[in-house]
Amino acid sequence: MTKNKAVIEAIRIVAVVVIALMIGFVITAMVSKEPVQAYTALLTGPLPNLSFENGFAIKNINRFGNWMEESTTLILLGLAVAIVFKARQFSLGAEGQMLLGALATAVIALKLSIPFPWHMLLALAAAMTIGFLWGLLPGLLKAYLAVDEIVSTLMFNVIALQVFDLLLFNWLRDPTAGFVGTVPFPDSAVLPLAISGTRVSWMIFIMLAAVVIVWFLMERTPFGFELKMLGANRKFAEYGGINTKRVIALSMAVSGILAGLAGAHLSMGLLKRLTINLSPGLGFEGIVVALLARNDPRWVLIAGLFYGYLRTGAQIMERSSDVTREVVLIIQAIIILLITAEQLFPRFQEWWRARRNNEVAIERG
């Protein structure tokens, strides 16, 4: 993409966001007695307040922290989805990989005692490994047995959830706690804090590194080239000698590593324990991020920050105004719908053009 096109693209996305936010405001105005306050909360809530009254101070750092925490998870999931989407594999397995990743960290954290940092590193490695394997399985099924990856990954998500619940209830759960969850992880298996007053942990650095690594993987390695060619035209990739089956399986497995890390972030960074209902559906938010970013890791970073901001702002709006959760969800949905529709539109044009070309080609035959 040329510089010029990228700028136009960015302007278009910003325009769509503005329009979406305006529609959101109209809806808010219809249901709220204080729409302006509510919307201000949505739009500015996640920003830290800088106060100069009695010396310089940052208020509400925790809200800013929420934004960063949310975005870190979303970006990791967005990267996971971007990898498979880049290869045109519609794997929806991030949810399950994330759950099992979190589960693996809990096992390591609670059942082993090793000194920091080895304990933490081992837990991270376990999350990444289980994510890799839980992606590899449906990958192999797709590559070698042509099992549709949408169906298989959704089924793998269900299995992952059952395993998660089973182990949590019967083995890891703290029976004395008033809720279904484990005891807190030992400090040796918790991600150290990066910003005090928040729950922003070292995972934010791991996430930034992941963005760079995934970018490098996609743009600067033979595997990335294979991924791209597979996504662009599988038959062409095969004709060129690429082992597309291997690439399909690997793309889904590598994607799982990142989803596993996202799970580790939830358990080792945010909750510092494992609980039931570990953020259900978060895995699918990664799809939104990847769609917004057109599977470009650099844009995943930006889209993840944007989407995280929106989600955090929505929570703050819900807490600080009369606008209820449902309305927040509607607004979110509209924004996503508009933006992704805008994403799908070029796809449609492409499809149409391809059809045309085809017809012309037939005619020229």
Place this chain on the structure above:
Amino acid sequence: MAALVEMKQISKVYPNGVVANRNVDFAVERGEIHALVGENGAGKSTLMKVLYGLEQPTHGEIWLKGARVEIPNPHRAIELGIGMVHQNFMLVPSFTIAENIVLGSEPRKGRFLDRAQAIAVTEMLSKNYGLQVDPTARIEATPVGMRQRVEILKTLYRGADLLILDEPTAVLTPQETDELFVAVRKLVDQGKTVIFITHKLVEVKEISDRVTVMRHGEVTGRVATADVTEADIARMMVGRAVFLQIDKPPVQRGRVVAEVRNLGYVAETGRPMLRNVNFDVYAGEILGVAGVEGNGQTELVEVMTGLRPATTGEIRIDGTPVQGQSARRIRLSGVAHIPEDRLTNGVALDASIAENLVVDRYNRPPFTRRGALSPRAIQTQAVALMQQFDIRAAGPTALMRSLSGGNMQKVIVAREFSAEPALLIAAQPTRGVDIGATEFVHTQLVAKRNEGKAVLLVSADLAEVMSLSDRIAVMYKGEIVGILENGPHLTEEEIGLYMLGLKRDEGARGEL
């Protein structure tokens, strides 16, 4: 007397901004066969679609028998006696020929189609115009040549006086082409007028009275056929002198590069697509594979390049057995492949030219060093190949999609030729490519042969096979029914007999 049809200053701009026709003047006299020629994309089909009411001109007028007419849709065109046969036929496969011919204006008995009447009408038309068809056969079971006759009869049934035939010979065997020409002449004898679109110059000379030549949407020549040579027409089409005849030094046969033995392939459907295929390709020769499309050529190429597994038999490249190997291994053992279906196999439309040029070598130095891809090396190669193979595009990062068919083909040729193969398999290498690019591909193929490479040329264009090959293998129903030495003694008709399965050399099945 006024011309039958006169199109004046026709311009057509498509919604996507393509100027397909620019101030085109086009006139057809009553009772003539008028050839409309030009390279692909010249705007021939567009001009005829305007005449047939399928497209509306952005500017310009149509006059019929001296009166100005508007043709907003094909209905109106048919009322005015204009009929068009498109290259991609528009018949209903599950209907019989008679049903297809009367479709849309059926003779009825009560509320139902009068079958007997439809068949009678078809037979009568068929007899009157000398176009042989079997009224009760289903379209799906009839050969291409007959389908085309059905299309023509269909327009005649609707009362066409002026018939537009859009590249009618592109899908025909030489025999079928000859039959078509006979029929076209007969139509003219009976007072019809024919516009005949083609880009085959031999046909222009053979069939037409006058020619209109188009290039880039404009008319570049309007002449009586008898006054010009094929080379003259080619020059008008391309805008420069074109070498139609390729000079080939006598063949210098070297070692055997490819050996194919008892090759068989059974499709997933259980249908045998290749049966006991045997041949050798020698260094320094072009072995042409002729045949009506669908007789196993596609499968042969895909099996030889590792895209499909052979069911039985053996393939050796320079002595090494390669059957059952991956496409990559076969490429590494020295096979390059220009695929038949460019858009599905040969390119990734949404990737850049540079990326398309490294798909077979991205994982080797200089493109990958110490595990990392080198965008610079990929770029450098693209720039070099684009220059060497005269690929016209905005730059190496331009998307494949933005290229014309001819330039896309050059990208493929550039990649496959620069792989320095021992065996080059070229399948339909000039299909849909214009004369300029065709000439280029042909020269390159011959150059490879002269360098001592083995070339396997698979083409449905018999003229192409005959002008390039040293030997010609003819395929029929998955078998090689003859391998013929090419030369002045070999005629199209002779090859046509093999193509139609009317003649076979038993020796062709055994060792050669």
